[in-house]
Amino acid sequence: MSKWRSAEQQRIYGRRLLEALRSARSSLTGPWGIKKAADYALALSARGQSRWSRAILFGRSRGGKVMLKHKAGGKIRRLRRFHPPGKLAAAQMNGSKVRDRLRLLSRLVPGCRKLPVARVLAETADYMAALQIQVNTMRAFVDALSAAAVAARRTDGELDVEALR
Amino acid sequence: MNCGTPSPDQLLPALGISNLNWDQSMDSLSSIVPLPVSSEVASFIGNSFSSMHVNRLIQFPTDPAFAERAARYSCFSSTNHGAFSGIPEVTGKISRISSNHCFKGKESQGQSRVQLEVGDGEFGSGKEDSSVTDPASVPGESNAKKRKAVAKRKVKVAEENDLNSKKCRSAEASESEKDGILPKEEQNVYEKKHGKDDEENAPEPFKDYIHVRARRGQATDSHSLAERVRREKISQRMKLLQDLVPGCNKITGKALMLDEIINYVQALQRQVEFLSMKLATVNPGLDSNLENLISKESLLNQANASFSSSLYPLENLSASVNFGHRSSEESHIPFTLANRIDNHCSIAQLDSTLHQAAIMQSALDMFGASASQVENLWDDELHTVLQSSFGQNQEIGVTSQNFHGQLSAAHMKIEL
Numbered sequence: 001m002s003k004w005r006s007a008e009q010q011r012i013y014g015r016r017l018l019e020a021l022r023s024a025r026s027s028l029t030g031p032w033g034i035k036k037a038a039d040y041a042l043a044l045s046a047r048g049q050s051r052w053s054r055a056i057l058f059g060r061s062r063g064g065k066v067m068l069k070h071k072a073g074g075k076i077r078r079l080r081r082f083h084p085p086g087k088l089a090a091a092q093m094n095g096s097k098v099r100d101r102l103r104l105l106s107r108l109v110p111g112c113r114k115l116p117v118a119r120v121l122a123e124t125a126d127y128m129a130a131l132q133i134q135v136n137t138m139r140a141f142v143d144a145l146s147a148a149a150v151a152a153r154r155t156d157g158e159l160d161v162e163a164l165r
Numbered sequence: 166m167n168c169g170t171p172s173p174d175q176l177l178p179a180l181g182i183s184n185l186n187w188d189q190s191m192d193s194l195s196s197i198v199p200l201p202v203s204s205e206v207a208s209f210i211g212n213s214f215s216s217m218h219v220n221r222l223i224q225f226p227t228d229p230a231f232a233e234r235a236a237r238y239s240c241f242s243s244t245n246h247g248a249f250s251g252i253p254e255v256t257g258k259i260s261r262i263s264s265n266h267c268f269k270g271k272e273s274q275g276q277s278r279v280q281l282e283v284g285d286g287e288f289g290s291g292k293e294d295s296s297v298t299d300p301a302s303v304p305g306e307s308n309a310k311k312r313k314a315v316a317k318r319k320v321k322v323a324e325e326n327d328l329n330s331k332k333c334r335s336a337e338a339s340e341s342e343k344d345g346i347l348p349k350e351e352q353n354v355y356e357k358k359h360g361k362d363d364e365e366n367a368p369e370p371f372k373d374y375i376h377v378r379a380r381r382g383q384a385t386d387s388h389s390l391a392e393r394v395r396r397e398k399i400s401q402r403m404k405l406l407q408d409l410v411p412g413c414n415k416i417t418g419k420a421l422m423l424d425e426i427i428n429y430v431q432a433l434q435r436q437v438e439f440l441s442m443k444l445a446t447v448n449p450g451l452d453s454n455l456e457n458l459i460s461k462e463s464l465l466n467q468a469n470a471s472f473s474s475s476l477y478p479l480e481n482l483s484a485s486v487n488f489g490h491r492s493s494e495e496s497h498i499p500f501t502l503a504n505r506i507d508n509h510c511s512i513a514q515l516d517s518t519l520h521q522a523a524i525m526q527s528a529l530d531m532f533g534a535s536a537s538q539v540e541n542l543w544d545d546e547l548h549t550v551l552q553s554s555f556g557q558n559q560e561i562g563v564t565s566q567n568f569h570g571q572l573s574a575a576h577m578k579i580e581l
């Protein structure tokens with residue numbers, strides 16, 4: 001998790017995101033195109049070492065069923081309706097409140113639905129760090145782009161008085 | 166249970182028992198443990214139990230459980246008999262190396278045993294009268310428990326006489342929090358665990374098992390111990406998360422903490438969505454400015470690195486909105502450094518982040534200003550323009566860096 005703290009990681013992610021944005025892929029169009037691209041780039045930067053990154057990366061490939069098949073040894077189990085045992089075994093994480101929240105959290109973080117509590121928390125930590133990097137990088141992108149766009153607009157005939165302000 | 170110097174007679178029966186049954190003897194010994202036993206008794210015991218070198222002081226060397234217990238007890242007992250230097254056994258979990266705690270400044274490891282016993286006995290007297298008076302009955306089920314526990318648990322006691330002192334120091338701090346009187350059963354478990362290692366006198370290297378220590382008043386079967394390990398792991402992770410989520414220092418309790426974590430993750434995700442939408446709207450301008458962006462991002466990312474540490478989610482959301490508005494609508498891309506920086510970092514980080522933010526902002530501004538030029542000289546002169554603009558950026562960056570240590574209000578408006 002400490003790797004997320006490095007500026008190097010941010011640069012890596014920035015570059016990946018930039019490439020993704022550049023290549024006018026069809027996935028970029030559509031309502032969540034950019035978000036998906038950003039998440040994909042983020043998961044790539046994570047190198048698939050964390051569960052959520054793998055979930056994101058492999059979630060794109062043909063609905064993820066292929067990977068599931070690999071993992072499940074050729075069989076795909078049906079969705080389990082009951083409590084994932086991981087939560088219950090969590091050293092009796094006291095109370096239903098905590099358990100509910102854990103369930104919620106595990107749904108928030110991609111690919112952590114059936115993990116035991118310790119794993120969920122670890123994945124959450126990693127995911128949070130990654131999200132922060134993502135937010136910062138994307139914000140930088142937006143700002144840079146919008147700045148450039150504004151400048152471009154300005155050259156179209158706006159007054160330069162604003163520049164003097 | 167006598168705290169005074171027991172006569173060898175008291176020990177002998179114990180020894181006799183021990184001869185019959187290793188475990189039981191250990192138990193009985195541990196429970197009885199009259200401490201200030203004469204050296205002869207110690208040697209006797211030593212000889213009978215292990216080939217450990219005998220010290221002057223009492224030595225129950227082969228019983229690391231002893232040592233540990235004694236160490237722990239000594240923590241409480243005022244009479245911290247000096248040499249708790251070496252606890253033959255070290256728990257993998259540093260936090261539980263309570264015995265080492267008592268060993269501070271203890272010299273020889275050989276002596277450690279002895280003192281352990283001393284402390285142990287004293288403690289035992291205070292706490293475990295029943296066991297003391299009736300050692301034989303103690304083992305009873307505890308033995309079975311021990312064996313089961315030992316069998317199930319992946320704990321291995323490492324005899325590290327030489328490492329004891331080191332562990333002592335390392336465990337000191339951690340020990341202070343685990344001031345738990347070893348329950349009797351724990352001792353038993355301990356003994357049993359150590360029984361396997363009795364042959365080795367030389368310190369063993371740390372095994373990569375998880376050393377678990379039962380706490381006072383808690384069950385010592387493998388299930389509860391494993392559960393405790395799990396619980397501690399979980400609490401460790403929760404603390405980690407607490408550091409990640411800004412503003413959660415005062416929050417105690419898992420439910421509230423999880424609440425905060427969930428809110429934070431959701432906020433971050435919402436931010437990502439929002440930013441992606443924004444990026445989509447700005448995207449048409451992407452192609453023309455790609456090169457700029459590349460060079461820019463490298464600069465910006467340095468700033469981002471400092472940003473990322475402590476940004477409150479909701480504030481960030483508003484900040485990003487404001488920022489975007491400011492740069493795009495209010496046409497703020499002047500050459501001035503009058504940047505409004507939405508900086509919600511803690512004051513401690515304010516300086517560094519501010520400066521970096523200033524750099525970023527200035528870079529942004531410069532870039533935005535020069536972007537017009539870029540547009541005009543797109544194809545061939547792009548690189549030269551980029552160089553110049555980038556150079557300007559760097560210049561500005563440098564100048565803003567000169568503000569290190571001084572928040573020149575004239576130049577920067579900081580929004581906290």
